[in-house]
Amino acid sequence: MLKFVKGHMDSISGIEIYPIISLSIFFIFFIVLLVWVFTYSKTKINELSEMPLKED
Amino acid sequence: MEMQQFYYDNKIVKKFLYASILFGVVGMLVGLILAILFLFPNLTDGISFLSFGRLRPLHTNAVIFAFVGNAIFAGVYYSMQRLLKTRMYSDLLSNINFWGWQLIIVAAAITLPLGYSTSKEYAELEWPIDIAIALIWVVFGLNMIMTIVKRRERHIYVAIWFYIATFVTVAVLHIFNSLELPVSALKSYSVYAGVQDALVQWWYGHNAVAFFLTTPFLGLMYYFVPKVANRPVYSYRLSIIHFWSLIFIYIWAGPHHLLYSALPDWAQNLGVVFSVMLIAPSWGGMINGLLTLRGVWDKVRTDAVLKFFVVGITGYGMATFEGPMLSLKNVNAIAHFTDWIIAHVHVGALAWNGFMTFGMIYWLIPRMTKTKLYSEKLANFHFWIGTLGIVLYSLPLYVAGFTQASMWKQFNPDGTLVYGNFLETVTQIMPMYWMRAIGGTLYFTGLIVLVFNVIKTVSAGSKVEDELAEAPALAIISAKRQKGEKWHSWLERRPIQFMLLSIVAILIGGIVQIIPTIVIKSNIPTIAAVKPYSPLELQGRDLYIREGCVGCHSQMIRPFRSEVERYGEYSKAGEYVYDHPFLWGSKRTGPDLHREGGKYNDNWHFNHMWDPQSTSPGSIMPGYKWLYDNKAMDHSLIEKKMEAMVTLGVPYTDEDIKNARSNMDAQAAGIEKSLYGDPDFVKSYEESKNNARVRGEEFVPMKDREIVALISYLQRLGKDIKVKETVQNK
Numbered sequence: 199m200l201k202f203v204k205g206h207m208d209s210i211s212g213i214e215i216y217p218i219i220s221l222s223i224f225f226i227f228f229i230v231l232l233v234w235v236f237t238y239s240k241t242k243i244n245e246l247s248e249m250p251l252k253e254d
Numbered sequence: 255m256e257m258q259q260f261y262y263d264n265k266i267v268k269k270f271l272y273a274s275i276l277f278g279v280v281g282m283l284v285g286l287i288l289a290i291l292f293l294f295p296n297l298t299d300g301i302s303f304l305s306f307g308r309l310r311p312l313h314t315n316a317v318i319f320a321f322v323g324n325a326i327f328a329g330v331y332y333s334m335q336r337l338l339k340t341r342m343y344s345d346l347l348s349n350i351n352f353w354g355w356q357l358i359i360v361a362a363a364i365t366l367p368l369g370y371s372t373s374k375e376y377a378e379l380e381w382p383i384d385i386a387i388a389l390i391w392v393v394f395g396l397n398m399i400m401t402i403v404k405r406r407e408r409h410i411y412v413a414i415w416f417y418i419a420t421f422v423t424v425a426v427l428h429i430f431n432s433l434e435l436p437v438s439a440l441k442s443y444s445v446y447a448g449v450q451d452a453l454v455q456w457w458y459g460h461n462a463v464a465f466f467l468t469t470p471f472l473g474l475m476y477y478f479v480p481k482v483a484n485r486p487v488y489s490y491r492l493s494i495i496h497f498w499s500l501i502f503i504y505i506w507a508g509p510h511h512l513l514y515s516a517l518p519d520w521a522q523n524l525g526v527v528f529s530v531m532l533i534a535p536s537w538g539g540m541i542n543g544l545l546t547l548r549g550v551w552d553k554v555r556t557d558a559v560l561k562f563f564v565v566g567i568t569g570y571g572m573a574t575f576e577g578p579m580l581s582l583k584n585v586n587a588i589a590h591f592t593d594w595i596i597a598h599v600h601v602g603a604l605a606w607n608g609f610m611t612f613g614m615i616y617w618l619i620p621r622m623t624k625t626k627l628y629s630e631k632l633a634n635f636h637f638w639i640g641t642l643g644i645v646l647y648s649l650p651l652y653v654a655g656f657t658q659a660s661m662w663k664q665f666n667p668d669g670t671l672v673y674g675n676f677l678e679t680v681t682q683i684m685p686m687y688w689m690r691a692i693g694g695t696l697y698f699t700g701l702i703v704l705v706f707n708v709i710k711t712v713s714a715g716s717k718v719e720d721e722l723a724e725a726p727a728l729a730i731i732s733a734k735r736q737k738g739e740k741w742h743s744w745l746e747r748r749p750i751q752f753m754l755l756s757i758v759a760i761l762i763g764g765i766v767q768i769i770p771t772i773v774i775k776s777n778i779p780t781i782a783a784v785k786p787y788s789p790l791e792l793q794g795r796d797l798y799i800r801e802g803c804v805g806c807h808s809q810m811i812r813p814f815r816s817e818v819e820r821y822g823e824y825s826k827a828g829e830y831v832y833d834h835p836f837l838w839g840s841k842r843t844g845p846d847l848h849r850e851g852g853k854y855n856d857n858w859h860f861n862h863m864w865d866p867q868s869t870s871p872g873s874i875m876p877g878y879k880w881l882y883d884n885k886a887m888d889h890s891l892i893e894k895k896m897e898a899m900v901t902l903g904v905p906y907t908d909e910d911i912k913n914a915r916s917n918m919d920a921q922a923a924g925i926e927k928s929l930y931g932d933p934d935f936v937k938s939y940e941e942s943k944n945n946a947r948v949r950g951e952e953f954v955p956m957k958d959r960e961i962v963a964l965i966s967y968l969q970r971l972g973k974d975i976k977v978k979e980t981v982q983n984k
Binding site: 223227228231232234235236237238242243244246247248249250251 | 333336337407409411412413476477480481484485486487489490491492494495498499502740742743762
């Protein structure tokens with residue numbers, strides 16, 4: 199399958215940087231997500247998840 | 255704290271629910287008619303507006319935008335008011351949203367059967383309706399955002415995140431895919447051509463599934479499943495991860511609809527990688543939904559609403575497992591263009607969208623009419639007959655898809671195709687089409703049971719009224735982060751910032767794929783031999799678009815030995831540079847047509863389009879008799895069309911445009927002349943001339959009728975490089 203990617207990529211100058219950029223984007227994206235959810239306190243999370251049940 | 259009293263707007267929810275049910279019946283009935291047309295192709299013989307090609311977009315649009323669309327609005331309007339502890343921002347906007355949307359649906363129901371279509375799947379509506387959709391969608395978004403702004407609850411619950419992402423992404427998709435150049439009130443050409451048009455279309459098509467059929471329903475799932483089960487969602491943390499990773503990854507996956515096509519390989523592979531990744535957030539969401547029922551599974555045994563939800567979410571899980579599998583090139587090579595895909599989308603539509611909607615209806619209607627459901631038994635019956643319907647619908651089509659793909663690819667030891675005649679592979683799977691129609695009938699029967707149950711419930715219950723509620727006003731705090739406030743809590747209470755962040759998340763994938771394909775020339779190598787269509791061929795192409803031929807015929811020969819053997823040289827990106835819009839198609843109920851030109855003579859096409867079974871016994875293609883009507887084809891727009899094409903980059907000269915009519919006349923006369931080669935044609939043609947004279951009607955020569963333009967287009971298909979190839983081969 200790599201043969202589909204390789205040929206196209208070889209011809210672009212400065213291509214080496216792109217895999218690094220994409221890895222960083224994804225790595226940072228998911229790390230931020232994990233930080234996002236795990237810095238929530240347990241009580242706050244529970245409170246938020248009760249929201250649909252609170253009314254009427 | 256002082257409590258404020260206010261009313262939840264239940265009437266708008268009721269309106270959307272009723273509209274959803276009504277259009278559900280219409281959309282699925284049209285679907286059933288289409289399933290029956292596979293069995294009796296000439297059931298609506300001679301009635302142009304009931305032909306398969308024109309009804310197919312009506313079915314998809316009605317089910318997606320009318321049935322599911324109205325269900326989304328109903329669920330969003332119900333849940334958002336309650337989650338935000340406020341009435342919708344503006345009753346006027348709510349009602350404009352409702353009536354505007356219904357008007358668009360009616361406009362679609364009229365224009366699509368009449369043949370006004372852009373031919374781009376799920377975006378078939380012509381430009382004035384496209385503009386109306388954009389306006390009404392903005393009304394919906396504005397109403398939603400303003401409701402969020404004036405809320406009485408600090409935190410914005412995760413369901414609403416999904417609604418926000420739905421709003422912004424559908425707006426972006428709709429606008430960019432619908433960029434078209436109008437030539438008349440109901441005719442336009444896509445600004446993109448060929449490969450670029452295909453990429454933008456499937457970026458749209460795939461993400462319409464993502465952000466119209468998936469994200470809003472996930473939002474509804476996060477509200478209604480906890481509500482009905484009376485349990486909080488399994489993991490709120492997971493729902494946050496689910497949300498961001500889903501919207502971030504989904505948008506990249508569009509090119510998996512174009513594997514092995516003329517789309518540049520890098521874009522195809524990008525699509526594959528992200529489609530495989532997509533399984534993680536999708537299943538995260540499914541698990542989160544199902545595990546919400548932990549500890550209350552006993553309720554599923556008795557509660558029809560929960561039954562619908564469980565099968566709905568499971569259907570979502572199956573479809574989102576299958577999706578990544580279908581995106582693998584080796585699996586796609588088998589499944590693409592076959593009924594496998596039809597089975598796949600119907601698992602999504604019937605189980606996920608259909609059953610979630612039915613569950614919602616059975617839960618909301620008794621609540622809003624302050625009564626009990628008329629018959630829990632009937633609801634359970636609906637559940638079982640619907641489930642059976644889904645199984646009977648999809649299983650045979652999986653078998654059909656696999657069977658047909660295998661037959662397409664089977665070779666004799668001497669290197670010829672075992673099933674050289676495409677028709678053999680169709681007649682083989684006819685029993686599957688029968689079973690599919692039966693499955694569809696069962697599902698439809700279930701819906702009718704729902705209608706009955708709802709009518710009985712509503713007539714026994716009290717009138718739907720706005721509901722009194724009270725909540726303390728939200729203390730006004732600074733837009734800035736509070737002391738001790740976490741950054742995500744801050745973000746989660748700032749709707750505009752939140753919306754901008756989700757726009758960023760969805761734009762990255764689209765930009766990375768689409769911009770290089772449009773601006774970098776080397777992605778679409780030009781072929782010198784490829785010339786623009788002649789005026790008559792252009793007119794014929796518009797007939798091809800009008801009749802919805804693209805619903806059953808592809809124009810994309812994949813680079814497989816079996817396809818090159820069957821159809822001819824595989825399709826190149828450079829061959830489509832003048833195709834506004836592209837017509838690659840996504841399903842082969844009939845054979846590919848990209849190298850159709852010159853394969854048969856004009857008489858064959860003439861007889862075939864009149865009565866396909868006369869030239870191809872056992873064919874399930876309907877006849878197109880209205881193309882032969884004794885009236886001249888409307889060529890009044892030809893100059894305008896060519897000028898529009900020039901604006902879009904097609905190199906017609908001023909002279910080409912000036913001479914368009916004489917050029918058309920000459921080419922049409924040539925085809926008429928060749929038709930005279932068949933004595934049967936001469937006989938019946940002279941007869942109809944006489945008949946017209948006897949009746950005192952004006953007789954329009956064959957060359958001026960629509961069929962001749964269509965033949966000219968069919969005979970042109972793929973010829974540009976075919977000539978070169980044969981020379982090379984020698």
